[in-house]
Amino acid sequence: MSDAHLPSPRVAAALPNRSGVGLKPEHIDEILRDRPALGFFEIHAENYMGAGGPPHRRLEAIRALYPLSLHGVGLSIGSPKPLDREHLARLAALARRYQPGLFSEHLAWSSHDEGYLNDLLPLPYTQETLATVCEHVDQVQTALGRPMLLENPSTYVVFKESTISETDFIREIARRTGCGLLLDVGNVLVSAINHGFDALAYLDAFPLQRVGEIHLAGFAEARDDSGHLVLIDAHDSPVRDRVWDLYREMIARRGPIPTLVEWDNDVPEWPVLLGEARRAEAAMAQALSTMNEGARRHAV
Template identity: 60%
Template sequence: MAPQNDEQSPRRIAIPPRAGVGLKPEHYRTILDTNPDIGFFEVHAENYMGAGGLPHRYLSRIRDNFPLSLHGVGLSIGADRSLDRDHLKRLSELIERYQPGLFSEHLAWSTHDTAYFDDLLPVPYTAETLSRVVSHIDEVQETLGRQMLLENPSTYLAFAESTYSEIDFIAEIVRRTGCGLLLDVNNVHVAATNQQWDPIRYIDEYPLPHVQEIHLAGYTREADEKGRTLLIDTHDRPVDEIVWGLYGHTITRLGPQPTLIEWDAKIPTWTELKAEAERAEAIMFAIGRKEQSRARFG
């Protein structure tokens, strides 16, 4: 895919502190026909790395009317191997073409030798892993010529060899690379439940000044072999009430932030998806008004 020249490329538009949704082909026509009041759309980069076709035709038209955020799932930032230079080149061309307000990736790995996995796999929090992740993020940011946001993972078990806490590991990545952060509140709840730690404390101790986007999603509740609750990050249903509560706490600490509703499987109707975004925005603005009133009257 050849990048467009400067006259063809749109200018970069900042993502507003509002709620957005993931852009799905099922909703293309509705979005173009109704021009909904929505904060922004986010797309998975790997879905648009082809040279052209119908997806690009729709995305270009939607990008003309709405801010766009780009979310990668295939860079494999945590892999014990070099980054895929072809993949990074295609990503760079896609960013040049659409000039998204934000670009984010995961603290995870999904490649090994010539194998590519469907899952985003966690990394041990060790000095060796830290050095590798920092090197990869430096390479990404240098190649793209812009800051990347790093998303906290959804995890199910802790690595025995880890020598950093997750928060300290992420904070050190930010310190060394200057990357920003995407705080996935659903991932916090999933990991906290699976590993039995306090999600409120996690959010309070997180490097919040570096957070530039928030994700919310649904999860599936299962049980492990001992009958204990196990949450799976499935993105296939509405946001859970507990996650809404954690989101409210996060906004109280952070203030309004671009907030995405992730719904990637069992895609709902546009009305249902938009209602989730409207709920996030209502929480965001209600807390914002409350904090302004508190500051004004003490």
């Protein structure tokens, strides 16, 4: 192979404890021109499962400059049916190709028979479902040769047959499989408002020591037929103040951690998204300062 066909040298794969954003095709030229100081970019795995072409050439140029976080939306980890072996093989090939700092997927299901749905749907928290999810997580980690992160869901309904709390369900998956966790702070708030529980109590019960990445995103507001407020994990607007407050609380408890700002719908101009990433870094620094000041006072 000639030198002209060798991959470009890359920065280290590990994600720093900084902020990152989702990589959007309309922003790539501007990013490559300006090379902003960001911790990492996230890509959705399913967008890059083709063999080659311009998308991969542009992604390789990004990978030469920044670490990547690989995020899946199509494995259907929570489905009772077996994982799609071809999809898993394509995912593993993509991970080998770009060596992302981490891979994450949703605690949800999105397939039925031969069809794939556009939504990430919730699942009942039962012993049977727990066994299925753990089996699927084990299969993914074996295929990738690395631990994965599992993301907590945003939910709008609960199942009567659930016999395990969400935090205990997630904790047990991590214990049985050795996987890490992705804590979506926005999802915590969305579910807390929709189901009437305390978001801080959720953090109290969540296995924070297993968290390897945080997601932040904007939400939309609606009213149900009874007039009750419903939050929707829309990913179409800036991160709200209540999510920032919960994020700072999370950092104060867990310490610095790679943090992604998600904005997947009604994607703004690049400076707007970059500004959200800068705000995440400022919020992380503020929380760490508060944490360190508290530690100093306690020591005295």
